[in-house]
Structures are given as structure tokens and as C-alpha cells.
Amino acid sequence: MKLRCTKCERKYPTESFIQRCEICNEPLELELLKGEIREGKTVWERYRDFYPFELGIEYSLGEGETPLTKVQKLSEELEVELYIKNETLNPTWSFKDRGTFVGIHRALKSGSRRIGTVSTGNMAASVASYGQRFGLETYILVSSSIPEEKLLPIAVYGPKLIKVFGDYGELYFRSLEIGRRNGIYFINSDDPFRIEGYKTISFEIAEIFVPDYVLIPTSSGGLFRGILKGFLELKESRIIREIPTLICVQARGCSPIYRAFIEGKDKIVRFKNPNTIAHAIENPYPPSGNDVLRKLRKYRGLCIAVSDGEILNAQRELAKEGIFVQPASAVGIAALKKLRGGKGISKGERVVSIITGSGLKFLGALGGKLDIQECTLEMLNECIGL
Ligand SMILES: *Cc1c(COP(=O)(O)O)cnc(C)c1O
Numbered sequence: 001m002k003l004r005c006t007k008c009e010r011k012y013p014t015e016s017f018i019q020r021c022e023i024c025n026e027p028l029e030l031e032l033l034k035g036e037i038r039e040g041k042t043v044w045e046r047y048r049d050f051y052p053f054e055l056g057i058e059y060s061l062g063e064g065e066t067p068l069t070k071v072q073k074l075s076e077e078l079e080v081e082l083y084i085k086n087e088t089l090n091p092t093w094s095f096k097d098r099g100t101f102v103g104i105h106r107a108l109k110s111g112s113r114r115i116g117t118v119s120t121g122n123m124a125a126s127v128a129s130y131g132q133r134f135g136l137e138t139y140i141l142v143s144s145s146i147p148e149e150k151l152l153p154i155a156v157y158g159p160k161l162i163k164v165f166g167d168y169g170e171l172y173f174r175s176l177e178i179g180r181r182n183g184i185y186f187i188n189s190d191d192p193f194r195i196e197g198y199k200t201i202s203f204e205i206a207e208i209f210v211p212d213y214v215l216i217p218t219s220s221g222g223l224f225r226g227i228l229k230g231f232l233e234l235k236e237s238r239i240i241r242e243i244p245t246l247i248c249v250q251a252r253g254c255s256p257i258y259r260a261f262i263e264g265k266d267k268i269v270r271f272k273n274p275n276t277i278a279h280a281i282e283n284p285y286p287p288s289g290n291d292v293l294r295k296l297r298k299y300r301g302l303c304i305a306v307s308d309g310e311i312l313n314a315q316r317e318l319a320k321e322g323i324f325v326q327p328a329s330a331v332g333i334a335a336l337k338k339l340r341g342g343k344g345i346s347k348g349e350r351v352v353s354i355i356t357g358s359g360l361k362f363l364g365a366l367g368g369k370l371d372i373q374e375c376t377l378e379m380l381n382e383c384i385g386l
């Protein structure tokens, strides 16, 4: 089993500390794995054929096995069969846990006792949690735009936590350099083994059905690549016949992949002055951006951007269905509304939107606009008003 450059296909050993191609600086990826679904309680056990190494299940915090839930009101309104893959139910409340769990195995395989990550919040909390769990020295670099309330659920695990001012896109590349010098394995957004963890989202969806479309909130491009790889491996293994159409969704206020896609370019350009409420997908220079573009073309995916207004609206609509998501996780629903309105998704099709992270992580996004009444004990009857 080798790592392969996603662009020039040059091969690298899996044990190496190399995270990007030495020739084209594009991300590496494990070759496609094939297998059968085995007996087992957890997704890691059932899909063990799809991992070239044994996973230390005893370190699992129960990531994955999240529900695929039908969203009734929006299904009726939009005349599609809409499901959400509810990743808010992971141990640190985002899908990042799936990737962190597998990513740490690579760190351990490379002999590293030091790990780290560069994050806008969710991945930081995830790596900090699993770093403790595995007993590793953990270095967390977060962007300066991170809301204060998101720092606490990272700091609580006690990692070395540093808030870095400067270009967030650049911080990724800087961390790889620092990691090489100091023997810190940075399990960043599109680390090849992190992506191996994200594959399990596709495995779990396909165990129920293969949808026509999957909506994927996209920042670095790691999640998009993981979901695609999962479906491709199932197809190669003849477990499913066709892969769904994948839809890369970005926030308009930071949409470098979308820009390049509609302009027909094959390289992303750094997005100037990113500004969106969806902080978790605010990477102005996504390290897997070019690869997402290549894969969108190769597998006929779609790409769309949505505004902050549309995002907040979608967040409220999901709350009406009983599901509280953070803004970055609402972009899929916002995109679906546009795609139903114009060209794109037809009536009656089956759509899965990945709900990437919990709304509790970022209460500030609600901005005090909620309807709350006050009343004395004596006035309570009048206040209830029945
Ligand atoms: C990380 C993250 C994303 C985007 O994932 P990428 O792999 O960086 O594309 C989307 N939503 C949430 C909530 C996230 O934490």
C-alpha cells in the first residue's frame, strides 16, 4: 500500500513523514482499497478490509455510527427526499473525530509521540481530545478569527494551545515545516490518513441507501475527498453500483474553490478578505482545493456558494426540524434550496446533507435574535395566554 500524489501519481511510502508531493506540492492520498463488509459492531470493524493497518479500537471514543435522519418539513417544501447525516453526535460534536482517530494511527506508525493540528475550532477540539486519550504531546494552532467560546472546548483537554494572528491558509504550510523540524505530526485538514477516517461517512450512508446527491460543506477539501474515496472504494468493491453526485458547498464570503470552478480554472487563487459567519469553512487557500477541482470535473460533481443570509436562514429551518447546527453545517440546506429553484436537483430525488458540527459550538451565531419572554410567577397564567 502506497501513498500517491493526487496530481502526478508519484508514489511515497506510507510510513514517511511526507504529507504533500515533493514535485507538485499537491496532497497525497492512499491508493484505493477494496474489500468486503465484515461482521462487527463498529464501522471500523465492519470495514476493516478498507484499512491497510489495524485500528486501535480500544482508543475509540465511539466516533461515527451517526444517524441518517429524514428531514420531513424541508422534504415536503422542496419536493425531494432529504436526509441529514447528523455528525453533531460525534464525541467532540463534529465529524473531525472520525479523521482524528485514524490520523493518530499514522502519527504512531511514524514513531511520533507529538501531534498537532491547525484549525478554526472543531478539528482543534478533536485532536486535543484524542491526543489526551492516546497520551500524546499535543500542539494546537488556531486561527485568530476563532470565536472566544470555541476556545474553551479545546483548552479543557489541556493541549499546548496557540492562537495565531496572520493568514490562516499560510499557517497550514508553516505547520508542516515546523512539524518536520520538531517531530510533531500535524494531522491537518487534508492529511491522507484523516481522509481515511472520513470514508466511514460514506460507508454508513451506503449501508442504508445510495443517494442521488450528497451536499458537502467544504473548506480545506478534506471531507469532500474522504466522502468521495469512500464511495469509490465501495464501487470498486462492487458493494454499490454507482456513486452519488457530490456537491461541494462553500460560503460565498470565502469561496475560492467555487470561484475557480465557475471560471473553469484548474487552480484555486487565494481568496482575499474572507468574511463569513461560517467560520468552520473559512479557509482562504484550501490545501486540497486544486484536488477538489480535479475530482469535481472527473466525477461530474457540482459546486455552489451560499450567502451568510441564506446560511442563517437554513440554520433556523433546521432548528424547526429539531436539529441545531453551526452555520458551516447549514450550507448544504441553503445550497439545496438554490439547486431546487434553478437547475440542478430534480423533484423526488434522494439527497443527503452532511451536518458537520453542532450548533452549541457557536452560540454567538444566533446573535440574540431569539424569541424569549419574561414573566413573574403571579402573571404566569396571563403570560401563557391560553
Ligand atoms: C472542518 C469542517 C468543515 C469542512 O471540512 P474540510 O475538510 O476542511 O473541507 C465543515 N464544517 C465543519 C463544521 C467543520 O468543522
Ligand SMILES: [Zn+2]
Pocket (backbone or CB within 6 Å): 005, 006, 007, 008, 009, 010, 021, 022, 023, 024, 025, 026
Ligand atoms: Zn505530484
